[in-house]
Amino acid sequence: MAISVSEHLPRLLAMVPYLLARPGIRVEEAAADLGVTETQLRQDLNLLFVCGLPGYGPGDLIDMVLDDDTVTITYHAGIDRPLRLTADEALALIVGLRALGETPGLSQDDAIDRALSKLESAAGDAASAASRVAVKLRTSPTEASRANALRAALEHRHAVRMTYYTATRDETTDRVVDPIRLLVVDGRSYLEAWCRSADAVRRFRLDRIDELTELDEPAAPPPGAGGDDVTGGVFKPGPGDLLITLRLSRSARWVAEYYPVESVTHKHGGDTEITMWASDLGWARRMVLGLGTDVRVVAPVELAEAVRHDAQQALLAYQE
């Protein structure tokens, strides 16, 4: 497949100073760093071999010693430094660093601040676009202190004991977990850990951890546990989950934005029908009841009946 010039040229221009700074580097390592295959890297080097200063005789062309394993640039033809950062590159790196600096558990990391100021000064004018992007994670002080405590436990590779509120079952339980990593997904912080009571990997929301103690015991999550790709969101429906269908009136349409929904259908007269996964009937009952009369359960029927029954039972207390 042909590579576009806009992709190829910046790589070639960066490749010369990259290799120049690392004489005798293994081709394999350079390819990995430059994000190409070894074959592609060798093709790139062959192209650079025929480039150089006008005249294009020996002594004008980029020169290198390339063998089966390693490469050393011996003449760079004047490209000894990389091209400055473009506005997009500066933006991507600076905003990324700022987001890290806002991340609970990292906000006290001064490496981020140091990297940021060095990068801003190296980027110069290109950094100005970054002031047009703000990243705010807005974590509560509790969440931040949990994150710091968990980060310490992760660094010490210690297990933790915690009291955790499970919203789906509306209960608080004590458990011992082996931390795997901290995640911030869509603005929410999670601990991914091996839960010894569940005998499985679980993700725990930091704002639902009520008590937290780092144990002296080493953390021992089973090898290979956790580390799944969460870019599509942390929620994945499981086999026990319940697909529910709700009909929202105009004033309750926000529900479709607030909860992860599977489908949204606009009906005549301004109603919207949504389907979403509920982890169990108990959670679905509490959610639907709390949404009031702008939301009506279409399916399953047992949920609609449970909601009506709950409301009738609750009313008895007020009729004394």
Place this chain on the structure above:
Amino acid sequence: MSRVRTERLVNLVICLLSTRRFLTASQIAQTVAGYEHDEDDQRAHESFQRMFERDKAELRDLGVPVEMRVMSAFDTETGYRIARRDYELPDIHLEPDEAAAVGLATRFWHVRGLASAAASGLLKLRAAGVDVDPTATLPVEPVVAADPAVDTILAAVRNRRAITFSYRRPEDDEPAERHLQPWGAVSSKGRWYVVGHDLDRDATRCFRLSRVVGNVKAYGPSGRFEPPEDVDLASYVYGDETPSHQGKATVRVRTGSCAGLRRSAIEVHPSDLAGWDLVQLPYRDPGSLANRLVGYGADVVALEPPDVRRMVVERLTALASVKGGR
């Protein structure tokens, strides 16, 4: 074909970097490999000129600063060169922990365009001699939702071009066409927003990208507006956040139930009624508290204040009579 062009462009960069004086197009044609042609052949010369224009534009798009100068008052021909100090990334030395932070920062982007900008930026840092261990991790990984429109919006912000898009607020039945001079973008709690001057309403507005229907399109010429200096973008997204009324409600909660309410309680006491506790809850908006209490069904009874109690009863009464199913 593209390999030939890439090769020519590398040679052009090397030549323009190595020259102190400005070179005219015909000097470039005579010296840089890949541009050779017979200048007397009209068609060949025109084709060279087109090729050279395209190459210059390509270099500028990639951020290569090609300088231009009219040679003298007598000679109207334009000359070109690349000033080394404008071309080169300034010296940058990162400590291992700083390099690790930069490596991790690149993973912040899952938006396609900026992910590749992050990768090419990282490549330039590596070329400057910074060693970024690709396996280095910090114990926290932030992942931000991708929104394909962010790319278009950031480009429009940078070029100061207006954008237009279809926007549907939840309460609207149909999306409406909006026109905006974008000042910047805000990522907050996993959502992206664009803030700017709404041309239809002649006022500052903030739009949530998840409510945009279809594509965002930039229109009109670049540099058409000046965003206000030192604008605090985030404040437009959050609005006024000072809590309004702060109250305290008293509810009766069945013992062993309503863990969620108990977590936010100010105080929990056993009640006079066996099997029940008395719980005091802080709240801001009586309506949302009432909704929350209704969620717990018969496990909670709202006692004080009267307006919360009344709202709970109203909601329960309505829910108790709702017919389920289709």
